[in-house]
Amino acid sequence: MKFNILPFAALTCLPLSAGTSKSPIDSGRNSGDWQWSISMAAGIRKVGELKINSSYRSKSLIPPSFVGGNSLTVPPVGDLGSNSDREYNDGYVRQDASTGFDGLTQYWGYQNSGQVQGDQLAYQATGYQSIYNQSFNIPRHGPASRDTLQAVSPHIQADLATPWKIGGLRVGWSVGFDFASVDQGIGFSNWSGRQTRDDYRLDYEDRYDLGGVIPPLPPYAGSDQGAGALIPNRPGSRSITPVLLFTDVATFSNRVFANIDVDVYSFTFGPSLTQSWGGIDLSVQAGIICNVYNWQGQQAERLSVTTRRGTSTYAAWVDENSGVKFRPGVYAQGDITYDVGERFRIGAYFRLDTASEFRGQAGPTIFKLDPSGFNSGFQIRYTMP
Numbered sequence: 328m329k330f331n332i333l334p335f336a337a338l339t340c341l342p343l344s345a346g347t348s349k350s351p352i353d354s355g356r357n358s359g360d361w362q363w364s365i366s367m368a369a370g371i372r373k374v375g376e377l378k379i380n381s382s383y384r385s386k387s388l389i390p391p392s393f394v395g396g397n398s399l400t401v402p403p404v405g406d407l408g409s410n411s412d413r414e415y416n417d418g419y420v421r422q423d424a425s426t427g428f429d430g431l432t433q434y435w436g437y438q439n440s441g442q443v444q445g446d447q448l449a450y451q452a453t454g455y456q457s458i459y460n461q462s463f464n465i466p467r468h469g470p471a472s473r474d475t476l477q478a479v480s481p482h483i484q485a486d487l488a489t490p491w492k493i494g495g496l497r498v499g500w501s502v503g504f505d506f507a508s509v510d511q512g513i514g515f516s517n518w519s520g521r522q523t524r525d526d527y528r529l530d531y532e533d534r535y536d537l538g539g540v541i542p543p544l545p546p547y548a549g550s551d552q553g554a555g556a557l558i559p560n561r562p563g564s565r566s567i568t569p570v571l572l573f574t575d576v577a578t579f580s581n582r583v584f585a586n587i588d589v590d591v592y593s594f595t596f597g598p599s600l601t602q603s604w605g606g607i608d609l610s611v612q613a614g615i616i617c618n619v620y621n622w623q624g625q626q627a628e629r630l631s632v633t634t635r636r637g638t639s640t641y642a643a644w645v646d647e648n649s650g651v652k653f654r655p656g657v658y659a660q661g662d663i664t665y666d667v668g669e670r671f672r673i674g675a676y677f678r679l680d681t682a683s684e685f686r687g688q689a690g691p692t693i694f695k696l697d698p699s700g701f702n703s704g705f706q707i708r709y710t711m712p
Contacts, residue, residue: 362488363711366662368676370704372480372507374591375697379513381469382691384644385581385630386518389463393577393634394524396459402452402531410560413533415450417442420535423551426560433555436548443542447534448558454529456569463520469583469692470515476589478507480702482676486610488601496600501612501660503595505702512586513692518630520579527569533562577634579641585626585692592619593680595658606666608674616658616680618698623649624689646690654698656682664708672708677701 405411410430412421418437426432442449484503491498540556549555597614630642657680664674681699688694 360490364486364488364672364708365711366482366484366486366676366706366708368482368484368704368706370480370482370505370676370702372478372505372591372702373700374476374478374507374509374589375700377474377476377511377587378695378697379472379474379511379585379587380693380695381471381513381515381583381585382693383469383518383581383583384628384646384691385642386465386467388630388642390520390579390630390632390641392459392461392522392524393632394459394522394575395457396524398455398457400455402454402529404450404452404531404533404565407562407565413450413560413562415452415533417451420450420558420560420562421551422560430560431557432551432560433549433557434551435558436546437542438546440545442545444534446537446539447563448537448542450533450535450562452531452533454531454567456527456529458525458527459523460525461520461522463579464518465520466517469517470513472513474511476509476511476696478509480505480507480704482702482704482706484676484706486599486708493600496602499599499601499610501595501597501599501610501614503593503660505593507591507593508589509591510586510588512584514582514584516580516582518579518581522577522579524575525571526573526575528572530568530570532566532568534564535559536563575635577632579630579632581628581630583626583628585624585689587622587624587687587689587694589696590621591698592621593617594619595660595678595680597658608662608664608666608672610662611660612662613657613659616656616682618654618656618682620652620654620685620696620698622652622687622694623647624687624692624694626690626692628690644690646692648687648689650687652685652687654682654685656680656698662706664706670710670712672710673705674708675703675705677703 403414405413421434423432423434482505486501488499594617597612599612601610626646628644632641660678662676664672
């Protein structure tokens with residue numbers, strides 16, 4: 328928003344002495360004398376629009392496993408495609424002296440009759456396996472927000488009315504000061520992760536084709552000495568059944584809060600024109616506004632992990648930054664007051680102002696303030712004797 332203050336600035340270039348009847352400035356006695364007045368007011372000020380572009384520290388972090396890793400324990404049952412000494416929960420099948428030639432062995436044993444299933448001999452073995460998995464959701468940026476900053480603002484104004492007029496409007500000067508304190512923040516949780524470790528028992532079952540051999544009654548423990556019933560050293564089939572025993576889980580989440588506190592000191596200066604109707608004065612002014620922003624930004628972030636033992640903080644960050652920004656701009660203001668006697672007047676004012684943007688940063692989060700707004704409120708004015 329921009330305001331044209333040239334008509335008011337031009338007032339400074341006009342002669343201040345009485346001229347001919349052609350002069351636009353009338354300095355006659357009817358215009359009054361030099362007159363000071365002081366105004367005290369309380370109003371609502373729109374400081375501007377604040378945009379927060381948030382980010383966070385934990386986006387560059389991948390934590391180690393809190394649940395362990397992959398593992399595999401294989402029982403000593405050998406490979407299906409080669410001869411081997413095989414040990415089972417309920418017996419064994421080992422090599423004898425001739426296994427390398429004919430693939431058969433008499434060096435085997437079993438424990439119970441239930442292992443004999445038709446023309447097959449079944450053995451059981453047990454292994455274990457742990458499988459680790461992880462998944463993370465880590466956005467590149469945090470959320471953004473845009474908010475209007477408003478606050479109650481005390482306002483002080485000093486006006487000097489000169490004896491001169493332009494077209495019936497009394498020329499003057501005005502200087503003002505007001506203060507506002509605002510703050511705004513953003514909180515979010517957007518980083519999440521999950522780690523799991525699944526523990527399995529592996530139930531092996533190897534089946535040997537007997538080929539018509541009738542096994543000795545159990546429990547039977549053959550040896551590689553003497554004579555004995557021959558069976559293949561290699562199983563005809565093998566099945567592995569995983570049984571889930573336990574799942575360990577770790578979950579991760581972050582919590583981020585960023586905020587900015589701004590104290591705004593504004594000084595205004597510009598020419599004014601006033602029209603009076605009886606006890607009512609209506610004045611307009613425009614000029615320069617100087618905004619001083621004393622700001623402080625903070626960002627706090629915590630990355631937490633939750634396991635079966637509870638929740639704890641894995642990492643934490645705190646960032647702070649502060650500074651003073653000076654931003655000049657322009658303003659336009661209108662005042663209306665009513666004479667209540669004893670040199671006091673009551674009234675209201677409304678001001679529009681704009682200045683250039685300023686930025687602040689706390690950690691990875693950026694704050695952008697567009698200081699275009701208004702100030703409006705009620706005032707009490709005292710005219711000096």
